[in-house]
Amino acid sequence: MSLLFKVVFLGFFIGLMSSCGTIQKVAIGASSDLLYEASPSLETEDDWETFKNGIPGNLKLIEVLYSVKPNDEKLLVNLTKGYAGYAFGINETLYLDDVYPEKKDFSLHKERAVINYSKALKYGLEFLKLNGVTHKDLTSNMRKNKGISTLLDNNLKNVDHHRTGVLFTAQALAGLININGKDKMALAGQLPIAKGLFDWVCEKDPKISFGACDIFYATYEVSRPFGNRQKAAAAFEKFFKANPHNWLARMVYTQFFIMESGEEEDWDKQKAFMDKASRLHQNKVKWMPNYKGHKAFSNPNLGFFQAMALKRYEILKKIVEKNKDDIF
Numbered sequence: 001m002s003l004l005f006k007v008v009f010l011g012f013f014i015g016l017m018s019s020c021g022t023i024q025k026v027a028i029g030a031s032s033d034l035l036y037e038a039s040p041s042l043e044t045e046d047d048w049e050t051f052k053n054g055i056p057g058n059l060k061l062i063e064v065l066y067s068v069k070p071n072d073e074k075l076l077v078n079l080t081k082g083y084a085g086y087a088f089g090i091n092e093t094l095y096l097d098d099v100y101p102e103k104k105d106f107s108l109h110k111e112r113a114v115i116n117y118s119k120a121l122k123y124g125l126e127f128l129k130l131n132g133v134t135h136k137d138l139t140s141n142m143r144k145n146k147g148i149s150t151l152l153d154n155n156l157k158n159v160d161h162h163r164t165g166v167l168f169t170a171q172a173l174a175g176l177i178n179i180n181g182k183d184k185m186a187l188a189g190q191l192p193i194a195k196g197l198f199d200w201v202c203e204k205d206p207k208i209s210f211g212a213c214d215i216f217y218a219t220y221e222v223s224r225p226f227g228n229r230q231k232a233a234a235a236f237e238k239f240f241k242a243n244p245h246n247w248l249a250r251m252v253y254t255q256f257f258i259m260e261s262g263e264e265e266d267w268d269k270q271k272a273f274m275d276k277a278s279r280l281h282q283n284k285v286k287w288m289p290n291y292k293g294h295k296a297f298s299n300p301n302l303g304f305f306q307a308m309a310l311k312r313y314e315i316l317k318k319i320v321e322k323n324k325d326d327i328f
Contacts, residue, residue, distance in 0.1 A: 035062065036074040036161060039081065046285060046303035048311040052090050055082065076127040077165040083120035084172040087113045089308045092179065096315045100259055101323040110179060117176040124169025131155050131162070138193045148196025149203065163201050167208055170197035174216065178223065195220065210246050210305060214239045222256050233257060245296045247277050247309035254316060264328040267320060274313040281310055 045051045059082045066075045091113035098107035125135055132155040141147030156162045174194040177187045202213035214235065222232035236253045243249065250270055258267045280294050297303075320327055 032065065032069075032072045032074040032078070035078055039078055040301060042304065043301040044303045046281070046297075046307050048089075048093075048304075048307040051304055051307065055086055055090075059083065059086070070126075071130060073127060073130060073165070074161055076123050076130070077161050077168070080120050080124040080127060080165055080172065081168040083116045083123065084168040084175065087116035087120065088171065088175055089304065091116055092175070093308060093312050093315070095179070096255070096312060097319070100316075100319045101326045113179050114176065117172045117179070120168060120172035121176060124165060124172055127165045128156075128169065138196070142190075142192040142196055146199075148193065149200045152197075152200045158204050163205050163208060166197050166201045167212060170194050170201065171212070171216075173197070174220075178219075191224070210302060211239060211243050211249060215249050215252055219252060219256060229257075245299065245302055246305055247274065248305045248312075250274065251309045251312040251316070255312075259316070259319075259327065262328070264324075267328070271317065274310070274317075277306070278310055278313070281306065 042051075042055075045054075059079065062075060062078055062082065066072065066079060069075065091109050095107055095109040095113060098104045098109055128134070128138075133151060137151055138148060141151045144150075152166065156166070173190060177184075177191055177194065180187050198213065198216050201208060202217075206213055218232045218235035218239070221227045221235065222229050233253075236249060236257075239246075239249050240253075250273065254262075254267070254270050258270065277296070280296055283291065284294065284297055296306075
């Protein structure tokens with residue numbers, strides 16, 4: 001994955017450096033289309049460590065292209081998605097070890113998540129601004145009934161890269177709010193904007209990003225003041241049944257329910273599922289003759305979601321084993 005993208009980028013980069021400005025921008029426009037079309041292939045990466053080590057260099061290369069053509073929508077969408085995905089998939093995953101059983105006063109992983117979510121949000125807001133929507137517009141419409149949805153309908157198109165740009169702008173803002181918690185109350189006041197952005201994209205494409213909408217709404221319900229935990233738990237259970245191979249939702253559920261005053265029986269249930277998932281994944285990634293595959297891996301684009309879930313499970317399992325009496 002990483003090598004492929006570097007070859008593509010460097011090929012364009014070398015050519016661009018020897019070209020005039022107009023040709024540079026034309027070439028970057030062509031490359032941004034290619035990169036956007038290729039970006040879903042990153043989701044097929046089923047090794048968490050490979051993703052962790054390979055993505056930062058790719059993002060810096062996209063930023064080089066963006067510096068030459070700062071009005072390219074698809075470069076902005078790729079940067080928004082890339083930094084938001086890295087913050088959630090890598091930084092927040094490692095941050096789990098600094099939260100349980102007692103949150104540490106300082107966490108480098110939290111700091112990196114905040115920085116990467118902030119980068120994603122910066123690029124996402126720039127993408128929206130290119131389409132006539134400013135942060136001030138979002139703020140002035142966030143308390144109105146369907147205010148943000150109407151605003152986006154009037155300025156954006158119902159096309160893939162617009163939906164993706166909105167989704168990951170929303171994820172970046174929601175992630176930034178969630179990871180800061182009560183430490184930054186000014187950020188918490190931005191939550192209606194995040195929800196409004198999710199509302200727009202999830203109405204257009206409820207199945208986008210393998211259940212991101214369902215996971216957000218269930219987490220939103222359990223996280224907000226006076227939220228309905230039973231309603232959120234039921235939403236997660238429904239999602240598990242409808243999407244048995246998206247293991248990430250189980251780890252989000254574990255974080256927000258089991259690790260926060262959860263039941264040991266519920267942990268044992270998730271543990272049994274994830275232990276089996278881990279064995280299936282090991283059989284997949286470690287070559288053996290006559291391996292015939294498994295239905296859990298029928299959609300290759302779930303690869304990184306599954307790898308992320310397994311990494312989170314690995315961390316949470318160690319935490320539970322060491323602090324079982326404190327957690328339950």
